[in-house]
Amino acid sequence: MSLAVFQRNVPFVATLSVFALLFAFASARYDGFFTLQYFVSFVSADAYLGIAALGLTFVILSGGIDLSVGAVIGCVSILIGVLIEKHHWSPLLVVPVALLFGTAMGASMGAVIHCFGLPPFLVTLAGMFFARGLGFLISLESVPVGGALANFNSDVYVPLSSRAFVPATTLLYLLAFLIAFAVAHFTRFGRNVYAIGGNEPSARLMGLPVGKTKIGVYTLSGFCAALAGVTYVLQNTKGDPTTGLGLELDAIAAVVIGGTLLSGGVGLVAGTLLGVMILGIIQAIITFQGTLNSWWTRIIVGALLLAFILLQKLIQAKKFQTAKTFQTAK
Amino acid sequence: MNTWHKLKWPLIALALVLLFNLLSTPGFFRVEIKNGHFYGSLIDILNRGAPVMLLSLGMTLVIATGGVDLSVGAIMAIAGAVAAMQVNAGHALPFVLAASLGAAVAAGLWNGLLVGYFKVPPIVATLVLMVSGRGIAQLITEGHHIRFNSPPFEFIGRGHFLGLPFAVTIVLVVFAMLALLCTKTAAGLFIEATGDNEKASRYAGVQTRLVQFVVYTICALCAGLAGLITTTNVQEADPSNTGVGLELDAILATVIGGTALTGGRFYLAGSLIGAILLQTITTTILTRGVPVNWTLVVKATVIIAVCLLQSEKFRQLIWRRKISVL
Numbered sequence: 001m002s003l004a005v006f007q008r009n010v011p012f013v014a015t016l017s018v019f020a021l022l023f024a025f026a027s028a029r030y031d032g033f034f035t036l037q038y039f040v041s042f043v044s045a046d047a048y049l050g051i052a053a054l055g056l057t058f059v060i061l062s063g064g065i066d067l068s069v070g071a072v073i074g075c076v077s078i079l080i081g082v083l084i085e086k087h088h089w090s091p092l093l094v095v096p097v098a099l100l101f102g103t104a105m106g107a108s109m110g111a112v113i114h115c116f117g118l119p120p121f122l123v124t125l126a127g128m129f130f131a132r133g134l135g136f137l138i139s140l141e142s143v144p145v146g147g148a149l150a151n152f153n154s155d156v157y158v159p160l161s162s163r164a165f166v167p168a169t170t171l172l173y174l175l176a177f178l179i180a181f182a183v184a185h186f187t188r189f190g191r192n193v194y195a196i197g198g199n200e201p202s203a204r205l206m207g208l209p210v211g212k213t214k215i216g217v218y219t220l221s222g223f224c225a226a227l228a229g230v231t232y233v234l235q236n237t238k239g240d241p242t243t244g245l246g247l248e249l250d251a252i253a254a255v256v257i258g259g260t261l262l263s264g265g266v267g268l269v270a271g272t273l274l275g276v277m278i279l280g281i282i283q284a285i286i287t288f289q290g291t292l293n294s295w296w297t298r299i300i301v302g303a304l305l306l307a308f309i310l311l312q313k314l315i316q317a318k319k320f321q322t323a324k325t326f327q328t329a330k
Numbered sequence: 331m332n333t334w335h336k337l338k339w340p341l342i343a344l345a346l347v348l349l350f351n352l353l354s355t356p357g358f359f360r361v362e363i364k365n366g367h368f369y370g371s372l373i374d375i376l377n378r379g380a381p382v383m384l385l386s387l388g389m390t391l392v393i394a395t396g397g398v399d400l401s402v403g404a405i406m407a408i409a410g411a412v413a414a415m416q417v418n419a420g421h422a423l424p425f426v427l428a429a430s431l432g433a434a435v436a437a438g439l440w441n442g443l444l445v446g447y448f449k450v451p452p453i454v455a456t457l458v459l460m461v462s463g464r465g466i467a468q469l470i471t472e473g474h475h476i477r478f479n480s481p482p483f484e485f486i487g488r489g490h491f492l493g494l495p496f497a498v499t500i501v502l503v504v505f506a507m508l509a510l511l512c513t514k515t516a517a518g519l520f521i522e523a524t525g526d527n528e529k530a531s532r533y534a535g536v537q538t539r540l541v542q543f544v545v546y547t548i549c550a551l552c553a554g555l556a557g558l559i560t561t562t563n564v565q566e567a568d569p570s571n572t573g574v575g576l577e578l579d580a581i582l583a584t585v586i587g588g589t590a591l592t593g594g595r596f597y598l599a600g601s602l603i604g605a606i607l608l609q610t611i612t613t614t615i616l617t618r619g620v621p622v623n624w625t626l627v628v629k630a631t632v633i634i635a636v637c638l639l640q641s642e643k644f645r646q647l648i649w650r651r652k653i654s655v656l
Contacts, residue, residue, distance in 0.1 A: 065453065112634070116641040119591050121398070121453065125578055126633040133626025140623060249461055262454050295468035302462025309450050309458070 010315055011259030011308065012271045018257075018304070019274050022281045030288040036164040042280045044166070047173040047235065048073065048228040050276040052244075053251040053258075054180045055224025057272045058217045060255050061184070063197040063264025064120040066218060068109065068127035069225040070247030072102050074240065075135035076229025081143030081239020091149045099226045105131060106222015110215035124218075128248070135241035142240035150237040169231045176227065177273055183220075184269045193217055197264025253305050254279055261312055278304070336588035336595075339639060340603045343586075343632075347610050355617055367490045371613065373498075379609030380497035381406070381556035381573070385580035386587070386601040387501075387508055388552030391545040393584050395538075396525040396593030397445055397452035399549045401437065402580060404463025406557030406573030409434045411467040413483070413558055414476035414567030423482050427558075434554025435547055437463065442543035460577070467569035476567040487562030497559045501602075504552060509598055521545060525593025582629070583608055586636050608632075 027034035052069045059066045076098045083089045083097070109127045113120050156168035184190040192213040195203040204210050233239055258275030260267025282300050286292045351358040351371075361370035385402050392399045413430035421429070437459060444455035489496040512518030523531040524538045532538045556576075561567050585591060586607060587600025611632065615625050638644045 112638075116638060116644045118637050118641055122581075122585065122591060122633065122637055125581070126630045126637070128630075129578075129626045129633065130630035133623065133628075133630060136623035137621075137627060249457065252457065253461060256454070262451055293468070293473055295465040295473060298465030299462045299469065302458050302465065305454075305461060306444075306458045309444075309454055310448065313448055313450060 009259075009268075011261070011266075011312060012268050012274075014308070014311055015257060015259045015271050015274045015278070019278050019281070022278060022285070026281060026285050026288065030285075033284070033288065036161055038284075040160065040164050040166055040170070042284045043277060044170040044173075044235075045283075046276050046280045047169045048231040049247060049250055049254065049279070050173050050273065051176050051231055052225050052228040052247065053254045053272050053276050054176055054269065055221035055228075056248075056251045057180070057255050057258075057260055057267065057269055058184070058193055059120075059221045060252070060260050060262060061197045061264055061267050062193045062214060062217045063200065064113070064214070064217065065124065065252070065262075066106075066109075066127075066221045066225075067121065067124040067248045068105070068131055069221065069228070069251055070244035070249075071128040071131035071135070072105060072222060072225035073229040073232055073244035073247060074242060075131040075138070076102055076226045077232050077243050078135045078138050078143065078239040078241040080149070080230065080233045081145050082138050084145055084147065084149065085143050091147070095230055098230055099223060102226020102229065103219055103223040106225070107215060107219040109222070110218030113218065114211045114214045120218075132241075139239075139241060142238050142242070144238045145233055146237070149233060153234045153237075167235075169234050172227075172231060172234075176224070177269070180224075181269045189213065189216060194265055197266075199265070250279060250301075253301055256312075257304055257308050259308070261316075262309075263316075336597055337600050337603065339636070340586050340588065340600055340607055343636075344603060344607045344610065347607065347614060351610075351614055351617075355614075358617070363493070366493060367495075368493045371617065373495065375606065375609050375613050376498045376501075377495040378613070379605050380495070380501050381560050382576060382579045382583060382608060383501045383602055383605040384504060384552045384556040384559070385576055386583035386605045387504055387598060388545075388549030389577075389580040390584045390587070390589050390596050390598055390601040391508070391512075391521055392452070392549045393581070393589050393591060394521045394525045394593055394596035395542055395545050396528065397542065397545070398456065398581060398591070399441060399546060399553075400453065400456040400577050401441060401459035401463055402549065402553035402556070403573035403576045404460050404467065405434050405437045405550050405553035406560060406576065407464055407467035407567075407569045408437060408470070409554035409557035410561030410567040410572050411470040411476070411569045413561060414478050415470060417478045417480045417483050418476060423480075426483060430558060431551060431554045434550045434557070437553075438547035438550025439543070441550065442546035445546060446539040446542035464570065467572075471567060471569050473569070475569075477565060478567075479565070484562045484565060487559045487564075497563070500555060500559065504555065505598060505602060508548070512596075512598065517541075517544075522594055522596065525596075579608055580605075582633055586632070 032038060052073060056066055056069055079101065080094050080098050083094045084091060105127060109123050112118060113123050153167050153169055157165045158171065159165050184193070192203070192208050195206070195208055196210055196213055200210060232243055254275035255272050256262060257278055258267070258271030260271055279301060283297055286294065286297055358371050361368050361372060389399060389402065409430040412433045413426050416426040416429050441456050441459060444450045444458070445452050485496060487497055491499045512521065520536050520541050523536050524541045528538050557572060560572055583604035584601045586604035587597050587602070589596040589600065608629070611628060612625055615628065
């Protein structure tokens with residue numbers, strides 16, 4: 001039993017080690033890296049990617065995939081921008097509308113996936129085209145957002161020291177993480193997600209609400225993507241229909257590097273947080289180094305992704321062997 | 331018979347879009363001959379659709395084995411970048427072609443290795459190259475756009491052969507070769523068998539690993555050719571923008587063409603029709619003066635409609651409702 005628990009968490013331990021190694025390397029090598037101020041700033045920079053990745057973690061845990069998150073972020077950001085700047089809606093109304101849009105988008109994709117048995121890959125691909133297209137229909141140009149929303153991030157913060165401030169968006173990110181963590185590990189819904197990802201037919205035979213849960217995870221992912229869109233607007237004080245192009249891939253990479261199996265059923269929400277931070281550290285190291293060009297980011301992320309996928313294969317192969325020793329049939 | 335049944339829907343859709351154009355856009359079907367070359371909207375559709383047509387041919391074989399290749403757009407960028415660098419280095423055309431297509435083949439072998447031998451799920455395996463491939467292409471050109479001026483090389487994307495754009499000729503040749511490969515040899519059977527049931531095929535003696543290796547390589551080679559066409563057409567290698575999002579168009583064309591994402595039966599002709607349908611829709615949107623930003627929403631609607639039509643459950647739903655109405 002303890003062995004099984006250990007084996008399941010090997011990817012997470014690997015993620016933790018990679019993070020620690022990268023962090024130690026960067027701290028030793030670059031002046032000013034090992035400061036609270038910088039730590040907060042590079043965690044904050046990825047807040048919206050992180051929030052989207054948290055929602056995506058549930059989808060991947062359930063054995064599905066959601067390619068629409070980047071497009072939903074772009075669509076929500078421009079929706080907020082246009083509603084506030086062109087139609088002068090109150091931010092108190094706009095933010096719920098934006099969140100509702102993302103949630104509805106996720107729920108409809110989940111419903112189509114479950115009710116018609118279509119592959120999640122295709123449905124969320126269509127969702128991605130739809131959301132991106134809708135964003136461009138709302139406005140082709142990015143719209144600067146002023147007023148209360150623009151000042152929110154600079155007005156609301158928690159001072160950690162004389163120079164380190166945690167901005168509101170980062171607090172939102174941490175809050176989202178805590179809620180996601182609680183939902184994954186301490187609720188019925190969370191346990192159902194793990195069960196369905198582990199083995200859908202068994203979950204169905206056990207009487208778990210497979211359909212409801214599946215629709216639920218896409219709804220949750222849609223909500224998180226919309227929340228990420230709101231976070232983007234708060235951070236960058238603009239709505240931009242091209243935001244989040246290819247972000248779904250970064251988010252998937254973060255989830256996988258965080259130790260979640262793409263086949264579903266195994267993974268930790270905390271891993272995703274670490275995965276996003278690893279992406280952030282790689283970006284930071286490349287910025288600090290100065291001589292490395294930005295395209296190295298993509299190559300290194302690709303290499304890390306590969307390393308983690310191969311590690312996952314190794315663990316699965318081992319698990320298969322253990323399973324074989326227990327049951328002689330099949 | 332079965333093939334016709336599958337090709338029916340994309341053909342009907344294509345016919346509807348063309349009919350719409352016949353009625354609404356005067357001169358849409360006019361084909362003129364200028365300087366011995368054909369010109370017109372229809373030729374333009376084929377010419378502009380050529381890269382996605384090539385991609386969808388390769389993608390069809392990959393999807394038929396139950397896989398998917400997300401890295402084709404990145405491979406296009408790599409092939410274009412290698413070719414542009416070699417042309418500017420003053421190498422001869424055969425060397426340029428060998429180097430750029432060789433790079434594409436290497437990328438395909440890599441995907442095949444991950445999927446066939448390491449048994450990594452295809453979406454993830456090709457995601458690795460999709461993420462890092464564009465970085466590699468930027469590394470090759472050191473992040474710059476590389477312009478070049480070499481008429482023999484540019485013939486690939488700008489030349490004409492027998493009056494048709496040369497890109498269309500390439501598509502036809504690749505289609506003919508793949509169709510022959512799949513109908514006149516056992517390769518088609520092996521590919522379908524692998525996609526239907528990999529384990530059973532392996533026990534039956536099909537070398538499924540080799541099959542996966544080969545289809546990913548063919549797909550990458552098609553992507554390499556598509557990259558050369560795109561690059562030579564604009565006389566510039568642009569590592570960050572060449573082929574962005576085209577992997578999705580190729581997958582879409584394949585699915586519209588009747589090949590199921592779950593693998594098994596595949597329809598090369600269907601994928602070609604699917605790719606032409608996509609390009610026709612795009613061209614229609616452009617010529618009708620509809621803002622370009624509608625393209626994505628229309629595309630999304632088409633995907634969902636086609637997918638729903640192919641879904642067993644959806645058809646049952648419609649069927650039942652018909653009965654209840656009766």
